[in-house]
Amino acid sequence: MAAAVGLRGDFTAAAVRRLAHGSRDAGQVRRLLSLAAIYGGGSRSAAALVGGVGLQTVRDWVLRFNRDGPDGLIDGKAPGGRPRLDASQRAALAAAVERGPIPAAHGVVRWRLVDLVQWVQDEFAVSISPQTLGRELRAMGYRKLSARPRHHAQEAETIPAFKKNFPAQVAAIRAALPRGTPIELWWQDEARVGQKNGITRRWAKRGTRPSAPKDQRTASAYIYGAICPAEGKGAALVLPRCNTEGMTLHLAEVAATVAPGAHAVLLLDQAGWHLSAGLVIPANITLLPLPVKCPELNPVENVWQFMRDNWLSNRIFKSYDDILDHCCFAWNRLTDQPWRIMSIGLRQWAHGS
Incomplete structure (x- = not known):
C-alpha cells in the first residue's frame, strides 16, 4: 500500500x-x-x-x-469510445443523405442503412455497423420518414412565390369588403371513397405478413370537404360525382357554416368544376385558386390521409349507401374534434404565429 x-x-x-x-x-x-x-x-x-x-x-x-x-x-461522464466518424465525415454523410443516391452509380433509389455503410466504406475507408450508423444519423437529426408526393412538373419557385404573395392577395380581398368584415380562411378539396379501398400499416409480430380485407367492386362516392383551421370547423357533403352542380351545393354548405357577418376566403385547386362559369358562388365567399400542381399547399389533403388511416381504410363497403354512411360518420367525427382540424390544418405561412 x-x-x-x-x-x-x-x-x-x-x-x-x-x-x-x-x-x-x-x-x-x-x-x-x-x-x-x-x-x-x-x-x-x-x-x-x-x-x-x-x-x-x-x-x-x-x-x-x-x-x-x-x-x-463528483463522478464525471465517461468519455466513451472514440467516434467512428469525425465532424467532416459527418458533414459529408449529411450531404449524401440530403442528395439521395444516384441509381446508376449506387444501384438503389433510396438510402438504406446497409447502403450508407457501404458508402462510408467507399468514401472514407471506415468500417461501421448499420446500428452505429443509425445512431449517428439519429444524433444528426435524421429519421426515416414517408416522402411527401410532389408533382413531377412542379416549378421550384411556385410554392415560395404563392406563400410570399398570399398576404397581399388576402389584403386585396379584404379591401373590397365593408370595413371591419372578419375574414375566415378555408381550404377545400374532394376525396373519392369506394369499395376498392386502401390498406394501412398495422401492428404485427416481426416476420409475419398481416392481412386485411380487399374488395374488387367499384361503387364509390366523393366527399366534398372544407375546413377552417383557425376556427376548428368544417363543412362537407357526400355526393356521387364531382361536377359543377355538386360544387355549387358544397359552396352553399360552406357559406352556411361561415360565421354571421364574416367573409370566407376559400383556397382550392384549379379543377374544372372549381372554376366553372356555371358555378354559383355565395356572396360571403371569395374563391382563391392555388397554383397548379401544388397539392401540398392544401391541408385538406392531410385531412383525407388522416381520415383514411383511422376511419375509412381496411373496410369492406357492402353498398353505395354503406359508403355514404361511413363517409358521413368519418367527417362528423372529425368536426366533433375541432382541435384535430386545427392541428392538421394550421399553416404558419397562412395563419402567422
Whole structure:
C-alpha cells in the first residue's frame, strides 16, 4: 500500500460535513463524509468503512479532493469510445443523405442503412455497423420518414412565390369588403371513397405478413370537404360525382357554416368544376385558386390521409349507401374534434404565429 497522502489544509471536518449536507449528488455525499472522518481525526480505515470502499479508493478520493476540491468528488461522464466518424465525415454523410443516391452509380433509389455503410466504406475507408450508423444519423437529426408526393412538373419557385404573395392577395380581398368584415380562411378539396379501398400499416409480430380485407367492386362516392383551421370547423357533403352542380351545393354548405357577418376566403385547386362559369358562388365567399400542381399547399389533403388511416381504410363497403354512411360518420367525427382540424390544418405561412 502506498504511503498515506495528507488532506489539504483549507477545509475542516465541520466544513466538509456542511458541503455533504448541501449536496444532491449521492456519490459526492458519501465521499465527503468519508473525508470528514479523516478531518475529524479518524483513521483511513475508518474513512474506508464510512465510504464502504477499500483504502486505495480512499487514497484516490484524497488525491481528487486535494487537486479539485469538492467538485473533484463528483463522478464525471465517461468519455466513451472514440467516434467512428469525425465532424467532416459527418458533414459529408449529411450531404449524401440530403442528395439521395444516384441509381446508376449506387444501384438503389433510396438510402438504406446497409447502403450508407457501404458508402462510408467507399468514401472514407471506415468500417461501421448499420446500428452505429443509425445512431449517428439519429444524433444528426435524421429519421426515416414517408416522402411527401410532389408533382413531377412542379416549378421550384411556385410554392415560395404563392406563400410570399398570399398576404397581399388576402389584403386585396379584404379591401373590397365593408370595413371591419372578419375574414375566415378555408381550404377545400374532394376525396373519392369506394369499395376498392386502401390498406394501412398495422401492428404485427416481426416476420409475419398481416392481412386485411380487399374488395374488387367499384361503387364509390366523393366527399366534398372544407375546413377552417383557425376556427376548428368544417363543412362537407357526400355526393356521387364531382361536377359543377355538386360544387355549387358544397359552396352553399360552406357559406352556411361561415360565421354571421364574416367573409370566407376559400383556397382550392384549379379543377374544372372549381372554376366553372356555371358555378354559383355565395356572396360571403371569395374563391382563391392555388397554383397548379401544388397539392401540398392544401391541408385538406392531410385531412383525407388522416381520415383514411383511422376511419375509412381496411373496410369492406357492402353498398353505395354503406359508403355514404361511413363517409358521413368519418367527417362528423372529425368536426366533433375541432382541435384535430386545427392541428392538421394550421399553416404558419397562412395563419402567422
